[in-house]
Amino acid sequence: MSLGYHPLVKQLLDGELSLAELPPELRAEGAEALRLIGAVDRRPVVLSAALDDRVMAVVRQHAASRTRRAWHWLTAPRDVELRLRLRPVVWAGALAIAAGVALLLLGRVPASAPVPASVARSGARDSVFVRFVLYAPGARHVAVAGTFNQWDLNAAPLARAGSSGVWTTTLALPVGQHQYAFVVDGERWVADPAAPAIDDGFGRRNSMVAVTLRGARTL
């Protein structure tokens, strides 16, 4: 059976007591314990001089690969499908159509195809319910900002749909064309990958949605 150190000797090893502060009967044990700590090798460890170059070589590869993926995603042709769905029982005369689903893999460029989501026409004559959906499993807060709310980051928060990582909100948008983008965690602007994006003139990309009385479609 092993014999552990006395609690006061452990305090000695922790630097909370000196050897002289130990009771005389514990000083031999304390001296032994100090021999153990005295065997600690504190010399610095120096890594290979080539490590910096190796890391940077890999980093450059990863950065280039990331750029290629982003360019491919931006330039690859894609279909944006809009579906009109008439429901047998329509609440307030609502009409469901598709607007777009944004797939966001935080920290990465999304690579999946757009998925239709539902949009409903509001009871008002000049506005249509548009449903915004974002897949952002790592997000703490998601909002949609656009020309319809003066790009207010706080005006249209999305609600988390269970634990699936999907965030959603439905807004009544006036008829017309709107630019929009998602805002993740209050600081990260993300264009809707399910919709073509346009340059906003300030280096960012916005998505476009056209709202008509017959529904909405991404441009």
Add this chain to the structure above:
Amino acid sequence: MGLAGDATDGEVVRAVLGGEVERYAVLVHRYRDRYARYAARMLGSLDAGEDAVQDALVRAFDRLADCREPDKFAGWLFLILRNRCYAERRRQQREGRPLDERDDGVAAADRPDGTYEQTERMRALERSLGHLTPEQREVFVLKHMEGLAYDEIAGRTGATVASLKMRMHRAYDRLRDLMKEHL
């Protein structure tokens, strides 16, 4: 800007995220040796430690956008390295390979300033550390090799001071048992 060594971590992180990939070299140079001893002692091997540091630096670059507080890059990088070391230790344990079986250990082999007895004791301690749990080994390395206080270790690892002391005190007992022929 070049590889200015006086830029803060936060400035460099933001520059890299803005597309200046080459500026990541500043962070590589700044932290490669700072965490080298921790990694080497945790894994019992200079080569394994170097692999871990390299891997952690690459992973940190890949996830840089997730670094929510760029000015605290050092602590964030440490956690990545720490996870890497723990994963490597688990892999070694699954393979039934204790640290002291490695042939490139970092224990002092030929210290010019030590007696034969001291050198043997250092080697014995290095071997004995390989028999501690990763948690015990970590607190021993950070306190007695890196010279950190308990509250500093708590800040780095997220553990409480009380739990760190408990791990350390168990490590003392275990080391006394393993080192009894050398004390």
